[in-house]
Amino acid sequence: MTNLNRRSKKQVIAAVTVAALSVGALAGCSNSGADDADASEDTSANKTVDWWTWNPDQAVVGDWVDLFNKEHPDITINYRYIAFDDYANALRLAITTPSGPDVFGLNYGPMADQFGSAAIDLAPLAEENIGADWQDQLLGEDQLRVDDKQVALPWMVTGGGTLWYNQTVFDEAGATYPTNLDEWKKTCEKIEAIDKTCFTQGAKSSDFNRDIYVAIMNQISPGIVWDAAAGEVPFDSPEFIEGFEAWKSLFDEGIIEDGAFGLAQYPDAYDEFNRGEAGMIALGTWNNSNMTKAARDGNVETYGDVANDQVFTSGAFPTVVDSPMATDILRVGPDIAWAISEESDAKEAAWTFIDWLTTSDAAQDKIGSTLQTPALVSAEIDRSDLVDPELQNPALDSQATAMADESGSGSFPNADIENALYQALASTATEGLSAEDAAKSVQAAIDAS
Structure with missing residues (x-):
């Protein structure tokens, strides 16, 4: 890219x-x-x-x-x-x-x-x-x-694999954007202390669970998910087991709330975030328009005057594994x-x-x-309508750097493999499926494809 x-x-x-x-x-x-x-x-x-x-x-x-x-x-x-x-x-x-x-x-x-x-x-x-x-x-x-x-x-x-946060909520809570799991837990304590959701996840929308898992795997070994989907690396290898364990830890540590699988990312979690009722959400660069004054004006029509006070920007997915090979790697397409x-x-x-x-x-x-x-190469990105250029320009610069790196980008060759991953993530989070068995179930789908 x-x-x-x-x-x-x-x-x-x-x-x-x-x-x-x-x-x-x-x-x-x-x-x-x-x-x-x-x-x-x-x-x-x-x-x-x-x-x-x-x-x-x-x-x-x-x-x-x-x-x-x-x-x-x-x-x-x-x-x-x-x-x-x-x-x-x-x-x-x-x-x-x-x-x-x-x-x-x-x-x-x-x-x-x-x-x-x-x-x-x-x-x-x-x-x-x-x-x-x-x-x-x-x-x-x-x-x-x-x-x-x-x-x-x-x-x-x-690019998928970023988190979005509401600076207004963070300021009210006295919180800072986390860079790792320990910091994430402390941030959540502060946001929850002002009676807001720390991180809203519509886990009913499987694509967004996939994006989190791929972000975790790109910390462990950039691009290994796509190598495994192509049959070049076993999906039940230790790296993927570690990835499922890290995914499960987001539930065990209370980062992703109980009941998340009853919510859709759109509109449930998205609306909660835009109303200023949640501090963070997993969205990609497709949400960039929410940095603009024009989008804020549109949000006022949808959510009321409370939308006038919200300032949104993006950050790298916090490190949730012990020895990451990389950070801020996006899946681009x-x-x-x-x-x-x-x-x-x-x-x-x-x-x-x-x-x-x-x-x-x-x-x-x-x-x-x-x-x-x-998509047109010759078209430019216009930053003139940012709500808070000092906050948001560095985020856009970081996005551009991450999107230029192809190492984390790819796709599953068919829906059966992707659906197997969806089910494995849900079962790991809610049904007690072990990380080892979750990885094996995806490998079985790859073998059958």
């Missing part, structure tokens, strides 16, 4: 024209024969795009649609928001039917693997309309290939990417929308204005 503030890949912005998009190229992305001909007729005529995603949410999606329609007033966007915890199931039920989306969001890793077969190959369209060097222009595009098929194009790139359904009857309009989202100045500069890392 390049230094994402300096954007050191080719500094090229594609001049994309809808007129250059050939119906023939779109037809070539469909299944075959007569179906292709029908699709080409439909996609050239239909100007309504059904868009399914968990991000952007309802609070800001209108801004995105309005911005797109300034350039493409002839295309109608029908937006459907689905909470992330419900998204995969909703997509599974509809993606192969005409009632499903035209454009849909994907994560890299198992989600792209699971739903990639329902998406058209975007590589020919990208080469024709963005340029022969389109891969050089987009960060993380290589993580969205499934069986040599470009199933989606990235919108933004994020496309947070969300856009795909076109094979079943879409509006493929031409859908491509125009995806092309705009991923390569236009307007869309990618808007990503940068929210402090996210745009």
Whole structure:
């Protein structure tokens, strides 16, 4: 991964024209024969795009649609928001039917693997309309290939494995941000003394348990999780057992509260944090927009005047193992990417929308204005709207350094392995499963894949 503030890949912005998009190229992305001909007729005529995603949410999606329609007033966007915890199931039920989306969001890793077969190959369209060097222009595009098929194009790139904290809560409690487990316990004592939750975790949302475990494993040996998932290292080796023990210690020491598995990260834990009722939460760099004045104003509308007083920033995950090899290592990749359904009857309009989202100045500069890392190499991150630049600029600098390090990045090759990890983490925390047996259960899933 390049230094994402300096954007050191080719500094090229594609001049994309809808007129250059050939119906023939779109037809070539469909299944075959007569179906292709029908699709080409439909996609050239239909100007309504059904868009399914968990991000952007309802609070800001209108801004995105309005911005797109300034350039493409002839295309109608029908937006459907689905909470992330419900998204995969909703997509599974509809993606192969005409009632499903035209454009849909994907994560890299198992989600792209699971739903990639329902998406058209975007590589020919990208080469024709963005340029022969389109891969050089987009960060993380290589993580969205499934069986040599470009199933989606990235919108933004994020890093998982950070903690977020509310400086307002910390100031009220007289607490400092912890760097290790002992300090974390002392911080929690101070925050809990003012009747607030120290660390809120929606453990019902398995992805966020995974992010904590991967952060722990990257302290033990950066990237070893992905080596094991690829069959290069046994998952039941001592390093992974140590990782499960460290995960369990967060419950034993009271860092993660009883009842966490009854909460979803979104909206339960997220709302608690944003209301100033919790000091810390495990989120990635996708939460950077909450450092801005614009996001604070939006939070006032959602949570009331209490949101005016909250100041959010991020920190490295505290060290929770005895002899860490590394700290502040993130899992980096496309947070969300856009795909076109094979079943879409509006493929031409859908491509125009995806092309705009991923390569236009307007869309990618808007990503940068929210402090996210745009997928388009030439787009910049705009820090001008920070609530507390003195506090938040160093955090963003640390993020950029961590995101430039690829050692902790990767994904599971299939959902079965990831689901085995989810179950092992839950059972270790709540059912008394030993760390050894937890590691063996994930290895069994790897062996069966």
